[in-house]
Amino acid sequence: MIRTFQPADFEWLQKWVSDPKALFTFAGPSWTFPITLNQIIEHQIKFPDKQLFVGVDENHEPFAIGEIILNEEHAPRLGRLLIGDPAKRGLGLGEKFIRELIHQCIHLQQYTREICLFVLEENTSAIHTYKKIGFVFSDEKIPDMIFNNQSYPVKKMILQTS
Secondary structure (H helix, E strand, O other): OEEEOOHHHHHHHHHHOOOHHHHHHHHHHHOOOOOOHHHHHHHHHHOOOEEEEEEEOOOOOEEEEEEEEOOOOOOOEEEEEEEOOHHHOOOOHHHHHHHHHHHHHHHHOOOOOEEEEEEEOOOHHHHHHHHHHOOEEOOOOEEEEEEOOEEEEEEEEEEEOO
């Protein structure tokens, strides 16, 4: 199940993003470590077409976070995808969470024919999950992201929804 991100969820997110590289992998270069609730609130105010969602398990405990991005270039798009609790990784919950985000994205933008996302080329476990869902690589060249003066290639992936 997914629900919108609430300030109380920040405690979970803070535990999940334990180092600068993890934050970069999850959120790109726009947030700084250590992540703060204020960064998230400012992000939501500045970008009202970017909605954060939380995946919750059967006990209603958060295990994932993701963003649906509407009304901008490369939209609709999924972003800031993270299965936060390491104990919940590899159980199929990430795939289920992303499928629910896709369903929500289609609900929010009913006439969309495709949804995209960006992923670091080195994030092979995420790429595997995205391919399993039906995402394919786009030929579109996406600029590399820079972290600690190192360049990280980024790939665009697309899911046809109709």
